[in-house]
Amino acid sequence: MELSFTVNGRPAALEVDAADTLLGVLRDRLRLTGTKEGCNEGECGACTVLVDGLPVDSCIYAAGAAAGRSVETVEGLSGDQLGAALQAAFISAGGVQCGFCTPGFITTLVAVLREDDKPSEDEVRRALAGNICRCTGYSQIVDAVAATVAGRVAG
Ligand code: FES
Ligand code: FES
Structure with missing residues (x-):
């Protein structure tokens, strides 16, 4: 087809x-x-x-x-303001280690943050329940989301 x-x-x-x-x-x-x-x-x-x-x-x-x-x-989202901000925040917060999971996390998070400017930590963790990371322990990823949210509010 x-x-x-x-x-x-x-x-x-x-x-x-x-x-x-x-x-x-x-x-x-x-x-x-x-x-x-x-x-x-x-x-x-x-x-x-x-x-x-x-x-x-x-x-x-x-x-x-x-x-x-x-x-x-993720290639398209790199040119998206929110996607680019998330990628930068992941790097700053140590949310990227081996990086294999990162495109999936960034993609899920773009969808979350397009819907909600300021999700709570619980909401972020729930939204990421289907994304597995074997390296970071997730805290750095949650920190990266918080930094992205703070940057949007400040910006
Ligand atoms: S490769 Fe698709 S959910 Fe794991
Ligand atoms: S950074 Fe390695 S699996 Fe997430």
Whole structure:
């Protein structure tokens, strides 16, 4: 089937099979390798992208289901003011260690902070329940969100 959709604001069209996942199409066909493949079972969040603004695990999202939709990956979010602010805050707060989980965290958090300017720490931790980080212990990530929120309020 032909899949026509928007990726990071640009139209894309390609042939996909029913078994293709959105993750496979993004990484292997469109060379958007910022989105990571971790568990491949919808458990770790490394593959998180936004579909029509909502975070999804792209490893278990059928590519064909993205037809007509808008997909945002970490590459696109790097050019987004909020995404760039989060990335800088992650680096400053030590929220990036091996970095494998980071694109998924940034992507989920962009969706959270687009909806809510000032989420509580509990809300942030709940929103990140589907994103696993084996390195940081999460506190630095929560600190990075707090710094981003503070910067938006100050800015
Ligand atoms: S790779 Fe998709 S949730 Fe782990
Ligand atoms: S920084 Fe290594 S898994 Fe999160």
